[in-house]
Amino acid sequence: MAQGTESPAGPPGGTSAGTGKGAADTSGTAAYLDRRTLRRGSAGWLLLTGLGVAYVVSGDFSGWNIGLSKGGFGGLAVAMLLMGVMYACLVFALAELSAILPTAGGGYGFARRALGTWGGFLTGTAILIEYILAPAAISLFIGDYVESLGLFGLTSSWPVYLACFAIFISIHLWGVGEALRFSLVVTAIAVAALLIFAVGAFTEFDAGRLNDIPADTTAFGSNSWLPYGLLGIWAAFPFGMWFFLGVEGVPLAAEEAKDPVRSMPKALAISLVVLVFLALITFVSATGARGADAIKEAGNPLVVALQGGGEPTVLSRFVNYAGLAGLVASFFSLVFAGSRQLFALSRAGYLPRFLSLTNRRKSPYLGLLIPGIIGFTLAAWSGNGGRMLNVAVFGATISYALMALSHIVLRRREPELPRPYRTPGGAGTSSVAFVLACSALVATFLVDRDAAFIALGVYAVALAYFAFYSRHRLVAGAPEEEFAALAAAEAELRRG
Numbered sequence: 352m353a354q355g356t357e358s359p360a361g362p363p364g365g366t367s368a369g370t371g372k373g374a375a376d377t378s379g380t381a382a383y384l385d386r387r388t389l390r391r392g393s394a395g396w397l398l399l400t401g402l403g404v405a406y407v408v409s410g411d412f413s414g415w416n417i418g419l420s421k422g423g424f425g426g427l428a429v430a431m432l433l434m435g436v437m438y439a440c441l442v443f444a445l446a447e448l449s450a451i452l453p454t455a456g457g458g459y460g461f462a463r464r465a466l467g468t469w470g471g472f473l474t475g476t477a478i479l480i481e482y483i484l485a486p487a488a489i490s491l492f493i494g495d496y497v498e499s500l501g502l503f504g505l506t507s508s509w510p511v512y513l514a515c516f517a518i519f520i521s522i523h524l525w526g527v528g529e530a531l532r533f534s535l536v537v538t539a540i541a542v543a544a545l546l547i548f549a550v551g552a553f554t555e556f557d558a559g560r561l562n563d564i565p566a567d568t569t570a571f572g573s574n575s576w577l578p579y580g581l582l583g584i585w586a587a588f589p590f591g592m593w594f595f596l597g598v599e600g601v602p603l604a605a606e607e608a609k610d611p612v613r614s615m616p617k618a619l620a621i622s623l624v625v626l627v628f629l630a631l632i633t634f635v636s637a638t639g640a641r642g643a644d645a646i647k648e649a650g651n652p653l654v655v656a657l658q659g660g661g662e663p664t665v666l667s668r669f670v671n672y673a674g675l676a677g678l679v680a681s682f683f684s685l686v687f688a689g690s691r692q693l694f695a696l697s698r699a700g701y702l703p704r705f706l707s708l709t710n711r712r713k714s715p716y717l718g719l720l721i722p723g724i725i726g727f728t729l730a731a732w733s734g735n736g737g738r739m740l741n742v743a744v745f746g747a748t749i750s751y752a753l754m755a756l757s758h759i760v761l762r763r764r765e766p767e768l769p770r771p772y773r774t775p776g777g778a779g780t781s782s783v784a785f786v787l788a789c790s791a792l793v794a795t796f797l798v799d800r801d802a803a804f805i806a807l808g809v810y811a812v813a814l815a816y817f818a819f820y821s822r823h824r825l826v827a828g829a830p831e832e833e834f835a836a837l838a839a840a841e842a843e844l845r846r847g
Contacts, residue, residue, distance in 0.1 A: 380828035387698045389455060389691075390713035393528040393607045396614040396621075401535035402604060402684055403622025406597030408541045409489060409681035411633045412653055412674040414740070418590025419647035421798070422583030424561045424638055425576030429584045430591035431634065435627055437787035438595040441751055442623050443774045444758035444781040446616035449602035450772040451761075452834050453611035456695035457603040458754045460831035463699075465757035465764075468822055471831070474753040475696045476813045480746030480806055482600065482689030484739045487726035489682040490515045491736035495650070496675045512730040516723040519683050523690065523719050526712045527607050530687060537680040544673030545629055548653055551666045552636035555659060560642035561635075588794035589744050594630035596747060597681070598622050599754070600688035603695075606830075616772045690718040699829035701821050741802035742809075745795045751788035755781045 394402070418427040448461040456463070458478050463471030493515055494508025523530045562575040570580030577583060601619050605611040633653070637646060641656040649655040651674065657667040694715040697707035710716045733739065758781035761768065774780050796803050825832060 383826070384828055387707045387709055388713055389607050389709065390527055391607060392609045393526070394531050394604055395609045396617045398531040398535055399601055399604060399608060399614055399618030400621045401538050402531055402687070403598045403601045403618055404542065404625050405534045405538040405680040405684035406600050406688065407595055407626050407681065408538055408629070409677045410593035410596055411545055411629050412677045413492070413651060415590050415593040415634065416637070416646050416649060416652040418587040419564065419638070419643045421579060421590065422587035423564045423576065423578040424643045426579060426583035427587045427591060428634070430587035431594060431630060433787060434588060434591035434595060434791065435630070437751070437784050437791065438598060439623060440780045440784035441599060441755055441788070442619045443776070444755055444784060445599060445602055446619045447770055447772050447774040448758060449605050449615040450612045451768065451770060452831070453605035453608065453615065454695065454830040455603060455606040455691045456699070456831040457600070457605070457692060458750055459692065459695055460834065461757045462753050463831050464835045465760040466753065468825065470753060470757070472701050472817050474750055474757070475692060475701060476810060477746045477750035477753065478692045479689065479696070480809060481743045481750065482685050482692060483722050483725060484729070484743040484746070485597070486682050486685045486689065487729040488736040488739035488743065489678055489685065490726065490730045491734065493675065493678045493682065496678060500671060509731045512727055515682060516727045519686060520719050520723045523687060524710065524712070524714050524716055526714060534680060534683050537676050537683065541673060541677035541680050542629065544670060544676065545633055548657070548666070548670045549632040549636045552640035552656055556636060556639040558639060561638050563642045564644045564647065585790070585794050586797045588791045589741070589798050592744060592747070592791060594634070595626055596744065597685060597688070598626060599751065603688050603691040612771045686719065686723070689722050690715050693718040693722060695831065698826065699832050700825040701817065704826070738799065738802050741795065741799040742806045745792070745803050745806040748788050748792035748795060752785055752792060755785035755788060759785065
């Protein structure tokens, strides 16, 4: 057992094997883990690919366009390119790591072996911030869509938030296979709508509209393509991320995947290719159809792009409804991701252990219900979806930097570790992801300083809990902890 861990059958604050006193109760460990088991073999590469696209697809319908108000078309284009490179490098690194350790811990599990318990907790907490805040924000956007479309005669959106969490969490409780198939269908509808939108928008395309935002002559390096200057590129980083934000969550399904060693790298690669294609056609067609200045602050930029005369068209109404499908797909998949990260951290003792209990259908019911309650409360109380998404982006960038660093450390410290899939470019690839992730982290302060400090405050509370309580009560039998303990034992043998 690793230092600072205990048998789940032992008493609170129980004996650590690192002290040389006592040993793990293997029967107790088996019983503990039996109550915390996911349904294995439920998702093949197609469902995993659908999950990767579902995480992100709502970002194509709205949000990215605000980057035009920060950097203009040229600034957002460069930001999107750099963030695309960051995600590509990160995805290649995660494909290797997930093939080494195909468990529900995802980024936490990778960082746990490379960076120790503190690194694992820091990474897992950052991922949780992203995957708990983002669904809450998206539920607000769904409510706005439903209200603006006049559906169900609603004049207030909070019943929509409640329905989102209640209905979609119920589907997740039914089972992971059923949940991912539902997600795939909704995602396919959203992707089809984006393709139809692009065809319609390109019929109105005018390259002169791409750079119609007046240049700020006081900004350094400003011109028609970079109206807010060179600094505008950096300020647009968080919005360039919206075309890809969430795809890194695919490894969280590894423990429930069929042949994860092969299916996980394949799903990650295909997801990224699809997302890059959708990002390019959506960004260029929407901006060229209506103009960067017209859509830069629109809540529904694709609809605005199609309504040149200001009046709704058949196609704009279709895209409006399809945008709701995109939001549902992302909401649904992010709820899944948050529950699996919470499950893994709880199973290993970093968070209260009862949160990792699973029901008869092998779904972590408390890991779904409690974040759902938190998300609904935040949505109903705050009503500020943009602020919550900015907090989520801040958490995401921290996790990206730590996951990339984990890949670098493991490549250099454990070159002999069996790697069924190897990242092209090795540590050089993950180094690029690390540098760009750190740059994106700093850029969040340029966009929303309050959101960054809110995320840091949540981090501080979580770290206090870990420092004073949970780090002394980790569960050695959890897969991610055993993986790290094996590395420690091997290092000890080499030193001996």
